[in-house]
Amino acid sequence: MWLIRGSRGARPLRPAGGGWPGAVLFDRDGTLVHDVPYNGDPDLVVPVPGARWAVDALRAEGVALGVVTNQSGVGRGLLDRRAVLAVADRIERLLGPFDVWAVCPHAPADGCRCRKPAPGLVEGAAAELGVDPARAVVVGDRASDVEAAEAAGATGLLVRPGGPDLRAVVAGLVGRR
Numbered sequence: 074m075w076l077i078r079g080s081r082g083a084r085p086l087r088p089a090g091g092g093w094p095g096a097v098l099f100d101r102d103g104t105l106v107h108d109v110p111y112n113g114d115p116d117l118v119v120p121v122p123g124a125r126w127a128v129d130a131l132r133a134e135g136v137a138l139g140v141v142t143n144q145s146g147v148g149r150g151l152l153d154r155r156a157v158l159a160v161a162d163r164i165e166r167l168l169g170p171f172d173v174w175a176v177c178p179h180a181p182a183d184g185c186r187c188r189k190p191a192p193g194l195v196e197g198a199a200a201e202l203g204v205d206p207a208r209a210v211v212v213g214d215r216a217s218d219v220e221a222a223e224a225a226g227a228t229g230l231l232v233r234p235g236g237p238d239l240r241a242v243v244a245g246l247v248g249r250r
């Protein structure tokens with residue numbers, strides 16, 4: 074697992090303890106940005122509608138933000154770390170800073186503990202943020218995102234075409250705080 078401290082890492086978060094969730098961990102492809110398979114090109118990054126609003130609303134509440142993303146293109150030899158970081162940099166430029174990025178660079182056959190639906194990315198990101206996984210929410214577009222959340226003791230929420238979109242899911246979270 075690659076654990077990359079986001080560009081907001083130096084900025085102190087509000088003290089944990091107030092409100093739920095303490096952290097929201099977003100899947101990347103198909104959740105924050107449109108899914109371009111094995112994308113390593115920053116120019117192809119396009120946020121989904123409402124993404125900037127969603128992350129800003131959570132930042133305003135003092136919620137720690139992370140990204141938990143499977144990038145099997147690395148394990149398959151289609152991407153390298155530099156490309157993954159270049160895409161992350163573009164996403165932060167478009168959506169603002171995240172506190173941590175947790176990336177699984179393995180191929181499915183590697184049998185690692187971080188590739189979702191395994192819990193490693195969620196556990197690693199929560200630990201890096203100092204947030205109990207029970208106070209973390211994972212937002213994703215696939216069942217494996219929810220399964221990874223639940224395996225880590227966190228809560229998983231799905232965004233779906235025709236179902237709740239990112240804006241609706243995050244509005245629900247903000248409304249509960």
Ligand SMILES: [Mg+2]
Nearest residue numbers: 100102103214
């Ligand atoms: Mg996805």
Ligand SMILES: [Zn+2]
Nearest residue numbers: 177185187188
């Ligand atoms: Zn992995």
